[in-house]
Amino acid sequence: MLRMLKERLEAGASAEEEVSALFSKINKSRLNAYNVLSEEAALERAREYDRSPWGGLLAGVPIAIKSSISTKGIETNCSSRILTGYIPPYDATVIERLKEEGAIIIGKTNMDEFAMGTSTETSCFGPTKNPWDADRVPGGSSGGSAAAVAAGEAPCALGSDTGGSIRCPASFCGIVGLKPTYGLVSRYGLVSYANSLEQIGPLTLSVEDAALVLDVIAGHDPRDSTSARSEGGYFARIEGGVDGLTLGVPQEYFGEGVDPLVEKAVWDAISKLEGLGASWKKVSLPHTRYALAAYYIIAMSEASSNLARFDGLRYGLRLGADQDWHTTFSDIRAAGFGPEVKRRILLGTYALSAGYYGRYYLKALKVRTLIKQDFERALSAGGADLLVTPTMPFPAFRIGERIEDPLSLYMADVFTVPINLAGVPAISVPCGFADGLPIGLQIIGRHFDEAAVLRAAKAYEGATPYHEAVPKEVV
């Protein structure tokens, strides 16, 4: 865990040894968690640290970065053929902040192509494997980040969450994943999939670690117009428990479609929290059933526009003979994008096109407003302080099991996407196992109330052993 690693480093352990131990693990691994390694640069940075250690919240700490977050000088390919070879000339704001606090970037993690997926199977580098069972998916789209952290191939990682892409793999891999409030963490440098929904957040082995990384990456950024001011100090406020808090249990998040083992684990977690002093009550989020449809229309529409810039003219994939520009553009796009990305671009283009905009996109925005109001109502003063739900309706499925059935994959996001539509913060923490596969508990808070979310998650973690379990691929 981050904190232990920091203590070791502060006590004089060699950063170079820590980093090279990580790389020997990564290089032997068959999980395919990374698609680009920055071994040389990371080791050099670690040696510099050993020569004269610097300060900072993450001084000397190695970190893995999802491949959709721009890193100056390190290929950032979004696991897409069309961006292979693209090396950004600038750092994302979160990367600048990590570096300012002394962190060492070890590589870029595998993901669903352009963050489109729930299983990390749409990567052009092939699927990442779940450390608990290599035949299963790690979840997506930040599956590489989650698998790396779960398998000890990185002490912490950054992911991005558009409709559950941090929480889903955290849940499937048995680790902690936090999606902050929309606007809390700068998106500058995050290769956009669906701008109005996505947030960068940490994937870690403990809630404390998540708070620590959040302290580093949160805060206003003048380069992102949607960026908010942050009160910060999450790590410092993590103790305090759940005594006196009211937990809301949304009735729409239980029942049909949910694995009974998952449901049981979540109810057990609710009882555990009750035992820690919280009370709970049933609440309703009545527009939940429209969330998936609205989410996919908004996300695909934005994606169709965001991904139009990839044409091979300035960077990325280049084919042999150039013809007139439209033929060249379409050839490159045909060869560079995978099937899921093409599907979403086409659907998004359709949803935004003249005559359909009002029927689909505008309607989806209206649904989004209703969903946001659902959450505001459920989390209003006098209502619940936090909501508690399963993160995913089932544990990790087998590689290949659902990839041919996009709709069933989209359905898997049913408990995570409403949170992105509402823009509220949510965390997934391990809350048990189903046939040896991790189950995630989702704790949802009010806008910018990360402190309460983290406090409850920390209290729960402290009272349960699930986060200490080690996946079998690692043993």
Place this chain on the structure above:
Amino acid sequence: MAEKDVIIGLEVHVQLNKLNSKLFCGCSTDYHDSPPNTHTCPVCLGLPGTLPVVNKRAVEYAIRVALALNCAIQGETLFYRKNYYYPDLPKAFQITQYDFPLGLGGSILIKGEDGEERRIRITRVHMEEDPGRLVHAGTIDRAKYSMVDYNRCGMALLEVVTEPDLRSPKEARSFLDKLRNILEYLDVFDGNLEGAMRIDSNISLVGGERAEVKNISSHKGVEKALAYEITRQRSARRRGVAQVQETRHYDELRGITVTIRTKEEAHDYRYFPEPDLVPMRIADWVPRVEAKLPELPDAKRERFVAEYGIADDHAKSLTSEIRVANFYEVVAERAPPRLAAAWIADVLKGELNYRDVTIERFSPDQMVVILDLIEGGKITEKGAVEVIRTILDGPGETTEADPAAIVATKGLSRVEDDAVMAAVRAAVEESSQAVADYRAGNEKAINFIVGVVMKKTRGRADPGEANRLVREALEGAGRA
């Protein structure tokens, strides 16, 4: 000439090129003399992950323009994405305004064909980013390859859209001249920079289909293209050829318009609100911007007439460019305003236009000295024009040139009265035949004598003056 059945509307793209930075990033806007792609950054190149941040000063400038064009400023304004592919558009969408543009429903006064003042309505004024620029290796249709220069990418543009209120190519040009004039007064725009103003014009005959002539970069070009279109559309109608709604390109070299696409190929731009930019509340800015609005051309013209007592035509000419107006005001402080108005509006502006140079090539000090010399009778009007030309044709820092020194070296000073008188007396004495002819009633014979005077003074005498003196001498002698 104004034609009742001609309907013209304009869409004018104006670069806010007096800003220091682009619309959504901090890149410098001073790119005109720079190598390609040297004024770019990850944001204006649309690199993956970059986000736009609105340049507040650009919004302020846009509000300034919208107010000057008498638009209603919207309390809240919003950016949209206009999606289309083109190699000069690195994000494959342009950030622009769609619903909720900055300004709605303005107007500009122009002088119509009949000399009457006409109010041309403005539909809307909105902000958008400029794309880059393609440089073709050869002509657009035959180039083997094209190069892209992104220096212009992300420059702040204003689009000014008129109602179809214009009735002739000349009116369209008057509108553009007036618009440019106002923009320069607002200090947000330098019309002399390449690509500063680019115009799409819509033209139709009553009852006919509309043609859009795209992307013309000069006011003269717009006038010519529209004149061509009127002829073309009329002749098509006469021949009974069906017109289609289409987009045309103005070929400046050949002076004709050619079709580029018909309506069936019209784009679907899939506009939607730009998710990376939050709506802007600008209602609170407006009073602040309004308080700082400068005097505009129409107001200045009225003031010049009232304050300096000059003719309306002179006032109009002097205020048609802010820099000329400012020049005039400096000169009028130190010289007779009416004399100054005539010399600047009628003479200096003509010489500047002829040489295609701006007023910066001349200094108010120089003008004051010249007017002084004219007033004191030290030089003739012809001599004064010669001084102005000499200054403008001079090399280097022409504003340093001293008019008095030019008068001396070029021998332009009006010769002393007694020297002229002596020459007149000598000429009369020498030209007995001409004197006789004149006395016999041949009026033209006087020209010969004046010619002799000019010769004797080596051209320094004023011909009119010499004529008067010769006449006096002859009549005096006759009476004696």
